Amino acid sequence: MKVRFEKDMTMTGEEYRASLRDGRRVFHNGQLVDDVTTHPRFRVGVDSIAKGYDDSAPNCAGESEALYSFPRSVDDLRQRMALLSGWEVTRATTLESLLALQTVGEQMAVSEPQYHQRIADYVAFCRRTDRRCVQTITDAKGDRSKSPSEQDDPDAYLRVIEEDERGIVIQGAKLHISGAAIAHELVVIPTKRMKVGEEQWAVSCAVPVNSPGITILNTNPAPDERDFEYHPVSRRFGIPDGLVVFDHVFVPHDRVFLCGEVAFSASFAHALGLWQRIGGVARMADEADVLVGLAQLLAEANGLTSMHHIRDKIADIVIYAAMIRACLEAAIAAAETTEAGFVIPNEVYTNVAKYYGSAELGAMLRNIHDIGGGAILTAPLPGDLQNPETRALVDKYMRTTTDVSGIYRTKLFYSVRDLTADTYGGWWQVSSLMSGGGLHAQKLVARKNYDMARAKQQALIFIGEEEGRAT
């Protein structure tokens, strides 16, 4: 693959903000947003991405290498996952999207060399201009029991409606796209395998967010800035999710990576699923460590550390955290190297870890809530900490031991509530479950890639029938 890297250009946070004033059509709650960089509902997300740009500036070349190149060794993959976990959301989605494109690009190198080269050129463009890309895969999907060609409305899945010598025109919508309104590029990928006869829906391409015909309707788990003190977690991590409408959007051929070749449609979804899930597992491993720490802090703040059932609940979370970390490490250690030298995480461990982490998160939060008690929801409000009269009451009645002030304990409850039991907490739980597809998707991939032949052979040996069933 010929990747033409030119001199890396990294943006500053301010340049990133300026780049968003590009005529993009973004709505919040029915209102057209004039400028996402100043709108209170988008401020948290914009600030976190701007900070990501500023933080990476001192190490421009290294950051650029980590973000826009493919891991070439197991250690490289491990380092990349460690970095990704600490990145703001759109840096992670950029890495995962571009890794997915390059994974499929390599598979298409012989039979579809034009796509292979366009993907390489696109990755170089993103690197050169320091773009932030979002994963644009989930279609509206209409009736889930029907395929794209069986839907009442053919736009239920994004499709190509025109094609000429200059490019293609696409129509449809992609739902729940994290960061779409405040990123630069929509990396569009088919949501699933398309059958022969469904060529118009087998489309992958890259579309700038401000392209004519793109409209984004947003939801947002981030708080309003007046509520920042009460939302110490979501004020740092909240990011908008967008329903992205494509209304007759023109895409030039050099940004089209699949157009009708149904045989490759599943490869895109599969590759993005793998990179999304390993990225999700890397984040989950760190989040699980935070959950252990929060459980212990709550137990200490409540004076409960010697209670048997509390220690048992914390041990459950320790096991959860250690299992996810172990599976992450197994997925990295058992990575495979492709002919082009790309290092790709192990499918089985990646999917098992994503499944386990998502499926058990609710039980871990139940433990946290049980250890913390009702003040997770009812701890007095930040204004009560400002007024000397009420602050004294908070300090007197929210304290527990001589080491634990009422003010500290109240603020600890704010973080636990925000992370696990409020708007952002709900967002986090559903997005952990659904990102990279729901639980069923991870089970399917884990079972498909598990070495069933070996398992059967082991079982035959175990029952003394190693010659097989025919003898």
Ligand SMILES: Cc1cc2nc3c(=O)[nH]c(=O)nc-3n(C[C@H](O)[C@H](O)[C@H](O)COP(=O)(O)OP(=O)(O)OC[C@H]3O[C@@H](n4cnc5c(N)ncnc54)[C@H](O)[C@@H]3O)c2cc1C
């Ligand atoms: C907060 C959040 C952020 C997200 N960010 C992104 C993003 O950045 N980019 C992106 O592309 N997507 C994103 N997603 C979408 C996510 O990948 C999807 O939610 C997930 O793939 C499930 O799709 P769905 O929500 O349409 O649910 P559905 O597909 O409707 O699934 C609901 C249930 O129905 C089952 N089901 C559906 N169809 C079938 C079928 N044919 N046969 C059997 N069972 C079926 C599913 O297994 C599941 O149990 C995000 C989702 C959330 C919640």
